[in-house]
Amino acid sequence: MNEYDSERILYYLKEKGYKTVLSPEESNIIIINTCAVREKANNRLFGHLGKLKNLKESRNDLIICVGGCTAQSMGEEIQKRCPFVDIVFGTHNISELPSLIDQKLASKGSICSIKNDGFDYELDKANRVNKYSALVPIIIGCNNFCSYCIVPYVRGREKSLAPDPIIENIEKLVSDGILEVTLLGQNVNSYGKDLCTGVDFPKLLEKISDIKGLERIRFMTSHPKDYSKRLIQVIKDRDNIVNHIHLPLQSGSNRVLKLMNRKYSREDYMDIVENVKSSIKDYSITTDIIVGFPGEEKKDFDDTMDIIKRVRCDRAFTFIYSPREGTSAAGMADPVPLKKKKEWFNELLKVQNNISFEKNKEHLGKVVKVLVEGFSPKDDSMLEGRMENNIIVNFKGKKGSIGRIVSIKIEKAMSFYLSGKIIN
Ligand code: SAH
């Protein structure tokens, strides 16, 4: 969602006549779009600002802005800590940025503009960075209040975008050459509940899937509590909806899941996985796990390890719990030392990396479809693209393959990517 917001920021600045440059030294405006989901992301903001302080002192005309979730939650506090920040803006008023810049240019004083609610999403107002794959938000905000999570506080309540503008936007993107869309929402399964259009998430997927020329539809995130068999049926029926679901587990312990306010049990999660695996061949599941939630004990962690070994997700995004001020978990007793949490985390990582490697090896010798995105950033003699399940594949090929879906025979598997040779 932050990446998409950055594309919106870029759009509004380009409208104003600005262009992107390659270094802070060359720029008139620097905008930091922040994430607040874990403390580390917050700390990074102040690290970046610290580096910009000298530049600002030497260049009085430079405008420094901070937007996004940390800006939304900290507001003026950012300018108290870093008085050289010119503009702070929140998650609900990105479209105001051009006028905030005008105000700054006219007045010279610092500005903090945060709205507690609002909806300023216009889908055509985003400057697409990737020419073949586009992010498309379908529902903003979150109503779930998982006890560890800051998102509902910084993104507000759920608001779905109306189906017609979504369809029109994707049609336009496809006519501009986009082959793949990723539909975004904190819980895409809640889509449409706040509208009276009769279009829920599976129906929206069907409508999007009907768009001619759209090769791949991805979506994230799907909350396990709202999983539906209809959703799986739609995925099964439609060739251009990818056989991949990101289904965050967070914990394998029923006691911890309850404390997290996730509203499903480990048994529910296992049932979904069984259902998915028995309904669709070659289905790929990825997940998110938090280690060291307040009060998590060794036996809870063992439950997580147990489910990880049973489900065998293609990939897991793993995080050590980070207390977020204002969330209910931040007030819970948290006796386990960080050192122990890190040990558990490393244990989990080791097991999951091995599972990812084993899962990747299952592709050896197979021919897979890869959407070619460009040259590999690590090796510019190789092209890079993604399989349906989002796994990166590297291969030798010609520039002309960029922006096409090609068939690749997989020859080598690593934990996080695959490589092979082009066969068409
Ligand atoms: N809406 C998505 C999650 C968005 S946040 C969902 O419900 O699945 C992305 C991930 O960050 C979460 O799945 C969770 O694993 C992690 N996360 C969120 N808050 C966190 C915290 N306080 N500490 C550590 N990880 C956290």
Ligand code: SF4
């Ligand atoms: Fe956060 Fe839970 Fe909402 Fe996801 S569903 S954004 S984890 S509160």
